[in-house]
Amino acid sequence: MTVDGGRARGIAGPGGTRPSASAVALRGASLAFGPRTLWSGLDLDIRPGEFFAVLGPNGSGKTSFLKVLLGLLKLTSGSATIAGHPAGAAGRDIGYIPQQKGFASDASLRARDLVGLGVDGHRWGLRLARRRADNEIDSLLERVGASAYAKVPVGQLSGGELQRLRVAQAIAGGPSVLLCDEPLLALDLNHQQAVSALIDRQRSETGAAVVFVTHEINPILDYVDRILYLAQGQFRIGSPEEVMTTEVLSDLYGSNVEVSRVNGRIVVLGLPDATTHLHHDHVHSALALDQGVEEEA
Numbered sequence: 001m002t003v004d005g006g007r008a009r010g011i012a013g014p015g016g017t018r019p020s021a022s023a024v025a026l027r028g029a030s031l032a033f034g035p036r037t038l039w040s041g042l043d044l045d046i047r048p049g050e051f052f053a054v055l056g057p058n059g060s061g062k063t064s065f066l067k068v069l070l071g072l073l074k075l076t077s078g079s080a081t082i083a084g085h086p087a088g089a090a091g092r093d094i095g096y097i098p099q100q101k102g103f104a105s106d107a108s109l110r111a112r113d114l115v116g117l118g119v120d121g122h123r124w125g126l127r128l129a130r131r132r133a134d135n136e137i138d139s140l141l142e143r144v145g146a147s148a149y150a151k152v153p154v155g156q157l158s159g160g161e162l163q164r165l166r167v168a169q170a171i172a173g174g175p176s177v178l179l180c181d182e183p184l185l186a187l188d189l190n191h192q193q194a195v196s197a198l199i200d201r202q203r204s205e206t207g208a209a210v211v212f213v214t215h216e217i218n219p220i221l222d223y224v225d226r227i228l229y230l231a232q233g234q235f236r237i238g239s240p241e242e243v244m245t246t247e248v249l250s251d252l253y254g255s256n257v258e259v260s261r262v263n264g265r266i267v268v269l270g271l272p273d274a275t276t277h278l279h280h281d282h283v284h285s286a287l288a289l290d291q292g293v294e295e296e297a
């Protein structure tokens, strides 16, 4: 079953009516490693300006899905296009935000140099004039609220500060698709919210599609249009209201899974033991919020 009731928000025009207008298009896509099929028969159009989450337990294929879009993994069958280009040939149409990782504390690269890696000489083919590149870096730093630490060595920055820089690097040049690989992992609640809001702002202001791989739907629940939920070699696609239900997840996992809402957050209970899945943490998160305790990342 494929539930497909998503809506594109915050951009002009109806969007999504012509296949050629898709930011990401998959047709009959299958991915298997040896006898193990991660998904098959996946037909999907992600519209410009859509916030699209990819969810699922460990090993369900979320990272592999991104790798397919990045052109780093070849589909077993079917096709994938990004902004009308075959996956792997989309170049600067793609911005990529990786998982939060720190730098060695003695790393001397400054914050603005890190952002500059996303600016210099890619989009225009030639290295930009120094002043033009500097202006671009300044405006990116301002956009992500990182101007105050522009000259600080990256080894001295917190995870949340670094992640703002990675957003700046990824949005340099105005990509039409932002691929985000668990960008909130290991961030505290405040930074999770700040980084999610930055990504969503880029989506709404530029019409970029966001493909956001995550274990945890709650930090981005307010932004998400549709979810691709991968589990047990199967998938479901639809809005959070359509996919995150007791019925749909029980069907997907083939066992009794219970989904409820606590304080506007989604709580999933009863996932099979074999699926290490941060949904278990929802209970603690929801309870912590109830008690006014700040959530651990």
Ligand SMILES: Nc1ncnc2c1ncn2[C@@H]1O[C@H](COP(=O)(O)OP(=O)(O)OP(=O)(O)O)[C@@H](O)[C@H]1O
Residues within 6 Å of the ligand: 033, 038, 056, 057, 058, 059, 060, 061, 062, 063, 064, 065
């Ligand atoms: N190149 C490869 N060759 C063989 N198996 C692979 C390859 N890449 C991934 N796999 C397997 O495919 C499955 C899906 O991996 P993937 O990293 O996409 O999962 P994931 O959903 O991102 O997991 P996690 O949440 O743990 O990061 C895993 O079982 C993994 O071992």
